[in-house]
Amino acid sequence: MTTSANKSIRAQSQTSAPDVAEENVVRVRGLVKRYRDGTAANRGIDLNVRRGEVVSILGPNGAGKTTFLRQLTTELKPTSGSVEIFGVNAVAEPESAKRMMGITPQEGGVFETLTVLEHFELFARFKGLRRREARLAAFDVADELGLGAEINKRVGHLSGGQRRRILIGLALLGRPPLLILDEPTTGLDPASRQTVWKVIRHVVAEGSTVIFSTHYMEEAERLSDRIGIIESGRLAAFDTLDKLFARLERSYRVEFSDPFDPLVEKSVRYFATFAEAQEHTASEQLSEYSIARASLEDIYFALTGERFVKAEEGEGA
DSSP states (O other), rough: OOOEEEEEEEEHHSSSOOEEESOOEEOOOEEEOTTSSSOOOEEEEEEEEETTTEEEEEOTTTTSHHHHHHHHHTSSSSSEEEEEETTTTTTTTTTHTTTEEEESSSSSSTTTBBHHHHHHHHHHHHHHOOOHHHHHHHHHHHHHOOOGTTTTTTTTGGGEEEEEEHHHHHTTTTTOEEEEEETTTTTOOOOHHHHHHHHHHHHTOOOOOOOOOOOHEEEEEEHHSSEEEEEEEEEEEEEEEHHHHTTTTTOOEEOOBTTTTTTTOEEEEEEESSSHHHHHHHHTTTEEEEEEEOOOHHHHHHHSSSSSOOOOOSSOO
């Protein structure tokens, strides 16, 4: 991607979507988080999330994604700026804002000696459900996440992937209107990941709004209404997938091997038209190549200058 193309896509991506007729359930303005050592994890983020949307947050490691989500959930207090959750000032009234959220942290502990059922019942009670309601909700969430067979097993005997699904289940209890999930499917096998996707679609169909970070491009593409890319603490882009694609000046990619040394890692070049891409393959006498439309990963690279780091496949159910 050329420098001019990078500048073009950045220039078009710096501002978040303007307020529109739909209700903004999350409204972030000028969000800055600066730590005592001077590190600026977030730098003036502006963001609106509308009711019923699924918004994914992408970015390189250390870009400020988790810091951003932890400020939304009130776990971290911003250095400056504002966060409103359903009109509630989350900085001034964190407890009121948090009551409207279901949260899955990037890393979270579980009670090893409790069963899955006891876990869900306990946290459902914390959320204000009565005893009978808590039990029913526990069974419902376990079934949704494919944990029905483990309902009476102690959490300490479960796999890492199963524990991750428990943390997602805790966020779902009580059906909060806003879910904030930090890399919810990391560590899950493909089948379990598909189960979580189905649950997210279901809660959105019921009226919830979802904000999540992810290390899976496919996950962002399949689930998201809009995608935010954070780079060096700034919101470099926030738009629909179609509009992000439209911003690429060179939207065809040629991936090819060196014709004289096919064992060298493949190279990638970008072109404005399919004809230009074909012309390049002919002029370079390439024998091993592919031509395809640009992907979300290409947009990510244009904005961050880094290739997307793919998460490892899950360790099991």
